[in-house]
Amino acid sequence: MKKWLPWLIVVTVMLFASAGVANAEKATVTPRLILDGVELYPSAPPTLIEKTTMVPIRIITESLGYDVDFNNSNKEIKVTDGKKTIVMTLNQQTAYIDGQAKEMYKPATLAKDVNSALVPLRFVGEALGVNVSWDNVSKAVFMYSPVVVEPVPDPDQGNEQVLPEPDSGQTPDDGSSQASVGKVNEVFHDTDSIYIMYNGSVTPKTMVLSNPSRFVVDLPYMDFDERFSPALPVDPLVGKAGELSIEGGSNIQKVRYSLFSKQPSTIRFVLDLNENADYEVVNDTMFGALHIKLKQNDQQEQPQQPQQKPQYTVVLDAGHGGSDSGAVSIAKQLEKNINLAIVLKTQAILAKDSRIKLILTRQGDTFPTLKDRSDLANQSKADIFISVHSNSNDSAAINGTETYYTREDSAALANVMHPLFVKATGLKDNGVRTKNLHVTRETKMPAVLLEVGYLSNKADNSVLWGEAFQERVAQGIAAGIKQYLNL
Ligand SMILES: [Zn+2]
Structure with missing residues (x-):
């Protein structure tokens, strides 16, 4: 089985478009393909056949970096992104995602040309985390590459894969509880920065992607201003998307931008980088400017782990408290209480260890502000900062455990902590993620925010409140702290 047999160049993909296409059938429309805001021009043009758009898989595989194998003896097509593998057999409706059977809308099949095969794009794309949507006005397929660590497939979740968001709209962790509405006027480049x-008002969300290196800034609840500069394409078919190419020796090759989502209206900027570098977004709310710049490494060459010293200061932060209840569980329990319970249990475990000096941002039902919490950690010159939260999502199906960090110097702590933490919860592993959160951004030491599980999910919530569960999670957190500090 050889990768990229020459004929695979003409393997095509079939998109089962939404019902809105019904009026546009009879193969008279050539659908446009927009990937991450950039229009693609495949060598074999996509066509609509019986409400189905066919596009060449080469475009998808090249652009998203997937591998495709075709086994001619058993007529199997295998698509993989390195983590997940989809196996489809010609003319068979059942596909296998990581060995698990899933029914496709339409089977992979040979097209008119004997050298081409068709597979359903929506199925393949969504299985690999690509957001695929059909816009009937512009007759375009909009595809967005995966932007977060892919959730582990959940056998109970059917075909729909929804990416969990931490504390979405529920808590003031990242300010996203305020539905800010705004317009983006302009994007420009100056030396190594993008403005x-x-x-x-806006609360940017950032993501770091590699292979190829990208820095992504999402602006939820934002739309393009009519006067946006550089001017957006006049051609309404292209949609609100464009790019800014950058001349000279900058590490930024170009900036792509598009209306990434309509609900909520979200603008995405993608910086295509020559090589991985640490960027940050500074939000100047007074001037309405987001400054995306190379991160200053003032403590140059931070060691991966702290140097051994007789005693370490660890700040434990129980999220929310007092007037701020945090998320409310499906059984009406308050997030602030479980966060505190786990922190107090962690404290009890570590209190016996004289090598660790513990500082709690709250010991009871009080509400220190987010700034109080980061100030306390910074002023006490803590070695590490651990914030404990429990998550919530509008979708009751979302479940699992996540570890978040913001600054690169927290990655090592997150990567040491997460496996111990997630194992202790026993819940679905949603992985280590980056997110722009106050307490992990404004603290000056390695800092992580732990999301134990989802209060909005029936199964998660049913275990979260158990004493034994909380004790086990506290043990996991304590073990993560000790392991990171080499104790
Ligand atoms: Zn929270």
Whole structure:
């Protein structure tokens, strides 16, 4: 079985488009393909056949970096992104995602040309985390590459894969509870920085991607201003998308931007980088400017783990408290209480260890502000900062455990902590993620925010409140702290 047999160049993909295409059938429309805001021009043009758009898989595989194998003896097509593998057999409706059977809308099949095969794009794309949507006005297929660590497939979740968001709209962790509405006026480049000018208020969300290196900034609840500069394409078929190419020796090759989502209206900026570098977004709310710049490494060459010393200061932060209840569980329990219970149990475990000096941001039902919490950690010159939260999502199906960090110097702590933490919860492993959160951003030491599980999910919530569960999670957190500190 050889990768990229020559004929695979003409393997095509079939998109089962939404019902809105019904009026546009009879193969008169050539659908446009927009990947991450950039229009693709495949060598074999996509066509609509019986409400189905066919596009060449080469475009998808090349652009998203997937591998495709075809085994001619058993007519199997295998698509993999290195983590997940989809196996489809020609003319068989059942596909296998990591060995698990899933029914496709339409089977992979040979097209008119004997050298081409068709497989359903929506099925393949969504299985690998690509967001695929059909816009009937512009007759375009919009595809967005995966942007977060892929959730482990959940056998109970059917075909729909929804990416969990931490504390979405529920808690003030990242300010996203305020539905900010604003317009982006302009994007421009200056030396090694990108500036995004806006009206209104915005809470940017950032992601770091590699292979190829990208830095992604999402602006939820934002739209392009009519006067946006550089001007967006006049051609309404292309949609609100464009790019800014960058000349000269900058590490930024270009900036792509598009209206990434309509609900909520979200603008995505993608910086294509020559090589991995640490960027940060500084939000100047007074001038309505987002400054995306190379991160200053003032403590140059931070060791991966702290140097051994007789005693370490560890700040434990129980999220929310007092007037801020945090998320509310499906059984009406309050997030602030479980966060505190786990922190107090962690404290009890570590209190016996004289090598660790513990500082708690709260010991009871009080509400220190987010700034109080980061200030306390910074002023006490803590070695590490651990914030404990429990998650919630509008979708009751979302479940599992996540570890978040913001600054690169927290990655090592997150990567040491997460496996011990997630094992202790026994819940679904949603992985280590980056997110722009106050307490992990404004603290000056390695800092992580732990999301134990989802209060909005029936199964998660049923175990979260158990004493034994909380004790086990506290043990996991304590073990993560000790392991990171080499104790
Ligand atoms: Zn929270």
